[in-house]
Amino acid sequence: MNNQVSLTELEDGQTAVxxxxxxxxxxxxxxxxxxxxxxxxxxxIRKTLLSGPVQVEVSGSRLVLGWGLADKIVVEGYG
Amino acid sequence: MAEEHKINIxxxxxxxxxxxxxxxxxxxxxxxxxxxxGKTIEKREGTLFYKGHTIDVLDLPGIYSLTTYSVExxxxxxxxxxxxxxxxxxxxDSTNLERHLIFTLQLLELECxxxxxLNMTDLAKxxxxxxxxxxxxxxxxxxxxxxxxSRGTGLSEVIDKAIELKGxxxxxxxxxxxxxxxxxxSRLSELLKxxxxxxxxxxxxxxxxxxxxxxxxxxxxxxxxIIHEVKRLEKELEEIHGHDSSIVxxxxxxxxxxxxxxxxxxxxxxxxxxxSDRLDAVxxxxxxxxxxxxxxxxxxxxxxxxxxxxxxxLLGNLIGNWHAWWSTTVGVTFGASLGWSAIExxxxxxxxxxxxxxxxxxxxxxxxxxGYIARISFLMDKLMHKMGIHGKGCISFIIGLGCxxxxxLSCRIMESKRERFITAVLVTMVPCSAVSVIVFGLVGKxxxxxxxxxxxxxxxxxxxxxxxxxxxxxKGEPVELIMPMPDYKTPHLKTILLQTWDxxxxxxxxxxxxxxxxxxxxxxxxxxxxxxxxxxxLSPVTVQWLGLPAITGxxxxxxxxxxxxxxxxxxxxxxxxxxxxxxxxxxxxxxxVVSMFYVPxxxxxxxxxxxxGWKKALLVCVVxxxxxxxxxxxxxxxxxxx
Numbered sequence: 001m002n003n004q005v006s007l008t009e010l011e012d013g014q015t016a017v018x019x020x021x022x023x024x025x026x027x028x029x030x031x032x033x034x035x036x037x038x039x040x041x042x043x044x045i046r047k048t049l050l051s052g053p054v055q056v057e058v059s060g061s062r063l064v065l066g067w068g069l070a071d072k073i074v075v076e077g078y079g
Numbered sequence: 080m081a082e083e084h085k086i087n088i089x090x091x092x093x094x095x096x097x098x099x100x101x102x103x104x105x106x107x108x109x110x111x112x113x114x115x116x117g118k119t120i121e122k123r124e125g126t127l128f129y130k131g132h133t134i135d136v137l138d139l140p141g142i143y144s145l146t147t148y149s150v151e152x153x154x155x156x157x158x159x160x161x162x163x164x165x166x167x168x169x170x171x172d173s174t175n176l177e178r179h180l181i182f183t184l185q186l187l188e189l190e191c192x193x194x195x196x197l198n199m200t201d202l203a204k205x206x207x208x209x210x211x212x213x214x215x216x217x218x219x220x221x222x223x224x225x226x227x228x229s230r231g232t233g234l235s236e237v238i239d240k241a242i243e244l245k246g247x248x249x250x251x252x253x254x255x256x257x258x259x260x261x262x263x264x265s266r267l268s269e270l271l272k273x274x275x276x277x278x279x280x281x282x283x284x285x286x287x288x289x290x291x292x293x294x295x296x297x298x299x300x301x302x303x304x305i306i307h308e309v310k311r312l313e314k315e316l317e318e319i320h321g322h323d324s325s326i327v328x329x330x331x332x333x334x335x336x337x338x339x340x341x342x343x344x345x346x347x348x349x350x351x352x353x354x355s356d357r358l359d360a361v362x363x364x365x366x367x368x369x370x371x372x373x374x375x376x377x378x379x380x381x382x383x384x385x386x387x388x389x390x391x392x393l394l395g396n397l398i399g400n401w402h403a404w405w406s407t408t409v410g411v412t413f414g415a416s417l418g419w420s421a422i423e424x425x426x427x428x429x430x431x432x433x434x435x436x437x438x439x440x441x442x443x444x445x446x447x448x449x450g451y452i453a454r455i456s457f458l459m460d461k462l463m464h465k466m467g468i469h470g471k472g473c474i475s476f477i478i479g480l481g482c483x484x485x486x487x488l489s490c491r492i493m494e495s496k497r498e499r500f501i502t503a504v505l506v507t508m509v510p511c512s513a514v515s516v517i518v519f520g521l522v523g524k525x526x527x528x529x530x531x532x533x534x535x536x537x538x539x540x541x542x543x544x545x546x547x548x549x550x551x552x553x554k555g556e557p558v559e560l561i562m563p564m565p566d567y568k569t570p571h572l573k574t575i576l577l578q579t580w581d582x583x584x585x586x587x588x589x590x591x592x593x594x595x596x597x598x599x600x601x602x603x604x605x606x607x608x609x610x611x612x613x614x615x616x617l618s619p620v621t622v623q624w625l626g627l628p629a630i631t632g633x634x635x636x637x638x639x640x641x642x643x644x645x646x647x648x649x650x651x652x653x654x655x656x657x658x659x660x661x662x663x664x665x666x667x668x669x670x671x672v673v674s675m676f677y678v679p680x681x682x683x684x685x686x687x688x689x690x691x692g693w694k695k696a697l698l699v700c701v702v703x704x705x706x707x708x709x710x711x712x713x714x715x716x717x718x719x720x721x
Binding site for chain 2: 025028029030031032033034035037038039040046048049050051052053055058059060061062063064065066067068069
């Protein structure tokens with residue numbers, strides 16, 4: 001089992017399971033309503049230069065998350 | 080009309096689900112449809128006459144959830160609860176079933192009759208997604224109808240279903256949460272039965288546990304005891320789950336959606352990478368993406384200008400002698416002159432609207448429907464963050480290049496009030512097509528094209544700095560970008576034309592009254608002979624500080640109406656369009672800088688006023704005018720040195 005890392009540490013194309021989101025209640029809820037919640041698989045489609053936004057795929061949907069937000073998502077089991 | 084032949088339906092769904100296409104198809108009314116999420120904010124209603132029934136259709140704002148994060152979400156929720164529509168038509172994107180089902184589950188909690196429309200089944204098929212309709216229908220306990228709204232397929236079945244089921248008592252399917260949550264819900268439901276509230280009891284119980292601000296407030300007013308009990312139960316739940324109770328509920332809902340999706344959806348694994356994915360990879364590429372963006376936007380800008388200058392010249396010739404005709408037919412009395420200024424204002428508005436705004440919108444909507452605008456937001460997010468807003472703000476900037484009015488209106492796509500205001504302020508500094516007419520017509524033509532382009536770079540730097548400053552000054556936390564990335568799809572001509580028509584109409588309706596009134600007022604001041612007094616009053620600023628001819632004082636006042644009037648009136652005053660007779664190169668640059676940044680035009684001011692209140696609108700005008708004059712004066716002195 002891999003260590004827990006922030007989503008932003010994953011490379012393009014890697015998939016991992018969301019463990020938790022480090023953030024306020026509002027943010028966690030907002031993400032959960034979009035399907036980004038613990039136990040869900042998340043795939044990095046692509047990151048951008050210089051800590052720009054991250055494009056991800058969660059439960060079949062493509063989303064763009066700001067870097068600061070992606071950084072708050074903790075994942076594990078990537079590969 | 081017999082009561083049983085009247086049906087009320089509302090359309091609900093997340094952004095990008097194609098809700099607006101359904102609305103357009105059903106009612107024949109025109110509406111925005113877009114690729115960027117949550118764009119429809121106005122209330123749109125329409126009526127459909129179908130098989131002897133009168134069906135009232137209301138389009139609710141596209142939202143992500145029924146928890147109150149934003150005004151739109153509150154509007155949608157309150158409407159459904161208070162107006163008891165016969166049916167809520169929940170339009171969802173078949174290619175993103177899971178995410179959209181979370182919303183559907185929330186709708187069902189409201190205990191309203193729901194018909195689920197699985198839209199974009201054609202795209203799902205292309206992607207190899209098969210959805211077991213019968214199973215989905217059984218699991219959810221509501222009618223499910225497949226559709227392709229952009230072509231109208233499946234929509235009459237939706238209405239047939241609504242007619243067929245109307246009046247039949249529908250039982251509200253309950254999708255239970257986990258054991259502990261259900262126990263809390265039952266306990267609260269017991270207590271809530273004593274309190275009479277116009278909402279379903281179970282729904283209130285759920286929302287209390289979700290710590291929904293509005294619902295908590297409501298219950299607290301009626302019976303504060305219940306809130307104590309809620310607090311106790313929340314604590315219990317948090318001890319069991321190790322999470323805040325509101326998150327536990329969202330999590331369970333999201334997992335339920337995930338479970339239903341797994342049970343009903345099969346995705347054929349296809350090895351081929353789709354065209355959309357390949358395009359996506361190139362257009363969001365770290366290097367190539369930016370190059371493509373510059374090419375696309377640059378090309379768009381040049382195309383609009385090329386077309387605009389041609390058509391504007393043509394229109395100018397066409398209406399060139401109308402004034403003479405007016406003077407000979409109606410006369411040159413005080414009233415006739417005022418009448419003419421009203422007409423002239425409208426004509427001038429159309430001279431901007433058709434040559435420049437119209438092609439601009441067509442191209443913008445092509446890019447939007449294709450899916451490219453979301454890519455621009457993605458590419459620009461980082462830079463926009465430095466200005467305290469996120470990538471979506473870039474869309475407003477691009478629209479602002481055409482005209483600041485729709486640019487400011489489009490700031491509604493930003494999530495928080497803070498973001499909306501900062502974006503709107505920055506948009507007012509984006510050189511619109513009227514300002515571009517001045518920059519290119521004066522500086523570009525007589526000083527050099529490089530100077531003109533330099534002014535654009537200067538504008539960008541200034542916008543960036545203003546963004547940095549205002550993100551510090553305007554209170555509140557910056558919001559991070561959360562945006563669905565749409566697939567690239569072939570734009571529909573009909574959709575683009577409808578959107579263009581709609582936006583053009585909005586522009587004309589907002590701008591026309593203001594432009595006419597202020598046109599008449601300024602003309603009245605002119606006829607009253609107060610202009611020389613005004614220009615000498617302004618001369619300390621115009622002549623001494625900026626080093627411009629005194630006449631520019633009046634020009635800048637006319638410029639508040641529409642910025643390109645500065646150039647038009649200068650030509651009228653000089654009796655020639657050879658501006659180098661009257662102004663030195665330095666004066667042209669100074670005049671252009673003032674014109675670019677001083678007070679936004681009246682139409683833009685009116686939008687700021689409408690959206691953010693008169694205090695903020697006034698503040699923006701004062702600060703920008705003072706800033707522009709200060710800056711241009713400093714620029715003059717710097718140029719004096721060289």
